[in-house]
Amino acid sequence: MKIKIIPDKCIACGLCHIHAPEAFDYHDNGIVKFYDTQDQEKTFPDAPSLRTAVKSCPTGALKIDKDI
Ligand code: SF4
Numbered sequence: 281m282k283i284k285i286i287p288d289k290c291i292a293c294g295l296c297h298i299h300a301p302e303a304f305d306y307h308d309n310g311i312v313k314f315y316d317t318q319d320q321e322k323t324f325p326d327a328p329s330l331r332t333a334v335k336s337c338p339t340g341a342l343k344i345d346k347d348i
Contacts, residue, residue, distance in 0.1 A: 282345040289341035299333035
């Protein structure tokens with residue numbers, strides 16, 4: 281599954297890291313980034329924790345790319 285982050289929509293609430301700390305980390309200002317890359321999209325093995333993290337984002341800053 282491919283996940284995109286849209287940092288402009290992130291309000292630094294921290295929920296995505298709670299659900300999927302293996303995937304999501306934050307810049308010093310609290311805005312979301314992937315744990316191990318500065319890229320704004322990344323492919324992961326499908327995992328419930330990732331789907332929960334994406335669903336939990338209150339602002340739509342995380343998206344699953346359904347075309348992949
Ligand atoms: S759940 Fe959404 S708004 Fe909250 S920190 Fe993660 S990306 Fe940002």
